[in-house]
Amino acid sequence: MDKNNLEYATLAGGCFWCVESCFHMLKGVDSVISGYSGGHKANPTYEEVSAGTTGHAEVVQIAYDPKIISYKQLLEVFWFLHNPTTLNRQGNDIGTQYRSAIFYHSDKQKQDAEESLKASEDKQEWNGKYVTEIVPFEKFWSAEAYHQGYYNANPNQPYCSAVVGPKIQKFKKHFGELGWLNEKAEN
Incomplete structure (x- = not known):
């Protein structure tokens, strides 16, 4: 992987614990960091974001090699991993911090992102109208250390x-059948 040519994707698909591990398993992904984006407070804490007072969403910031995996492929995974039709909610996780968003x-x-959303919606991969925000990336704050790799540490x-x-x-x-997973993930 050419670390000098990495690009970044910042995606909000509900609880970051739920998506971090999956994105990290993909070929071409160098790192996945759980964090916060889209809010109005500098250096937010998990407690502040969880209270819904900062405007941030729980996100993952993905560093990837576009020669190995494309942004569009990352978006295919994004649509697969969460329900983009539920406003400010994923399952029992409720609040704006769990919204569906793409920070381009x-x-x-x-x-x-716009083309991918339309294609997924047209294929009716999820029932209902998508509520995913597509907004410019402004700032990313890494979540606290104990959130990084949370599932792997706490299965x-x-x-x-x-x-x-x-x-x-x-x-x-699903993605193993497509051959998208790195060798460690398939075990």
């Missing part, structure tokens, strides 16, 4: 075993 880093990413935590684990298994089956 360039005009090309904006165009790709038996009740939320992880009930929500994250099944999502990862579904993801591995």
